[in-house]
Amino acid sequence: MxxxxxxxxxxxxxxxxxxxxxxxxxxxxxxxxxxxxxxxxxxxxxxxxxxxxxxxxxxxxxxxxxxxxxxxxxxxxxxxxxxxxxxxxxxxxxxxxxxxxxxxxxxxxxxxxxxxxxxxxxxxxxxxxxxxxxxxxxxxxxxxxxxxPGCFPTGVILPLYPLLEKGLIDKENIIADCKTGVSGGGKEPKQIFHYPERNNNFQAYNVASHRHGPEMEQALSEAAGENLSLLFSPHLVPMDRGIFSTIYVSLKDKLSKEDVSNCLEEFYKDSPFAMLLEGYPQVKWIYGTNSFGISFVMDENTNTLIMMSVIDNLIxxxxxxxxxxxxxxxxxxxxxxxxxxxxxx
Structure with a gap:
């Protein structure tokens, strides 16, 4: 073709x-x-x-x-x-x-x-x-x-969608805290991407006002079967490419680690690009690829599920x-x- x-x-x-x-x-x-x-x-x-x-x-x-x-x-x-x-x-x-x-x-x-x-x-x-x-x-x-899809939405929707669809997590108070490399801002020169501004630096931008927020909410509302909102905080880090997303959600019930793992494994069993990982993922693990990595930690004290995902924003x-x-x-x-x-x- x-x-x-x-x-x-x-x-x-x-x-x-x-x-x-x-x-x-x-x-x-x-x-x-x-x-x-x-x-x-x-x-x-x-x-x-x-x-x-x-x-x-x-x-x-x-x-x-x-x-x-x-x-x-x-x-x-x-x-x-x-x-x-x-x-x-x-x-x-x-x-x-x-x-x-x-x-x-x-x-x-x-x-x-x-x-x-x-x-x-x-x-x-x-x-x-x-x-x-x-x-x-x-x-x-x-x-x-x-x-x-946009780059930030891809990194946030993929971890959350299966769990929302199965009703395993609370639809309220979802927080997506994401860090991106500077190539996500495109090729046009801008002061915020200028080398002296970015090197050895770290900053938030467009917190609760980034246009990828409503894109995430549209897809996740579909998974949940009702409208939902989330708090999205993007940050710039001094690397060329890659996005690391840390997502905080409350579990509906006292679910086990196996319950969450089984949900993700079942949903992504036929996906050639899914990497369901143990521990803390690294951006370098997907650098230059179309793969996406997902892992999670459960905080039993607060009944909070902390999900982590990595993607290459350009791939x-x-x-x-x-x-x-x-x-x-x-x-x-x-x-x-x-x-x-x-x-x-």
């Missing part, structure tokens, strides 16, 4: 190019970047130096001659930009996996509140499938538009999960083209 990447020179886009270039079932034949249009990919990213893969960057808006050759495009574009570009490709009968936040939130009022703009395409939004692969696999198989939190979605959509093996062994050290 023939695929394209829109926004190919951003962090998410270039990871897509890297993964897709080695994918046996696809031909990456179209790459696009408005800011670098007309250049070879190697002009912008010199590590793409294989002549047969060194494509010319085109524009992100479809031309009929290009669109008729493509089965699917990955839209690795900024929020608000993707909103208008995605319908153009769908109109050309090209399926889309969108890595922005523009098609994740089903309530357009919630979208307007958190993204500061009115959503123009309510009908298309209704048909978008939230692409958290371990949860929505059957819907993803039939989708024409997949809304790839499972973005481009790898997007390729996983594509694999599901087209009936490939779910882990086709995706690494499960981490880079170390």
């Amino acid at each position: 023939k695929v394209g990447v829109l926004g190919a020179t951003g962090y998410g886009g270039i990871e897509l190019c890297r993964i897709l270039s080695a994918h046996d079932k696809v031909d990456l034949c179209y790459i696009a970047s408005e800011s670098n249009k007309g250049n070879k990919l190697s002009d912008v990213m010199p590590h793409f130096n294989e002549p047969e893969k060194d494509l010319i960057l085109k524009g992100v808006h479809p031309e009929k001659e290009d669109a008729k050759e493509l089965d699917l495009v990955f839209a690795a574009l900024p929020h608000k930009v993707s909103m208008d570009v995605v319908p153009e490709w769908l109109k050309e009968d090209v399926k889309v996996i969108d890595l922005s936040g523009d098609y994740r939130l089903k309530d357009i009022q919630v979208y307007q509140k958190w993204y500061g703009i009115t959503h123009k395409y309510e009908e298309i939004l209704k048909d978008a499938v939230y692409g958290l692969c371990e949860i929505n696999k059957e819907s993803i198989k039939k989708a024409s538009l997949v809304a790839n 499972k939190g973005a481009s790898g999960q997007a390729v996983q979605n594509m694999n599901i959509m087209y009936g490939f093996e779910e882990d086709e083209g995706l690494m499960k062994t981490a880079l170390w050290p």
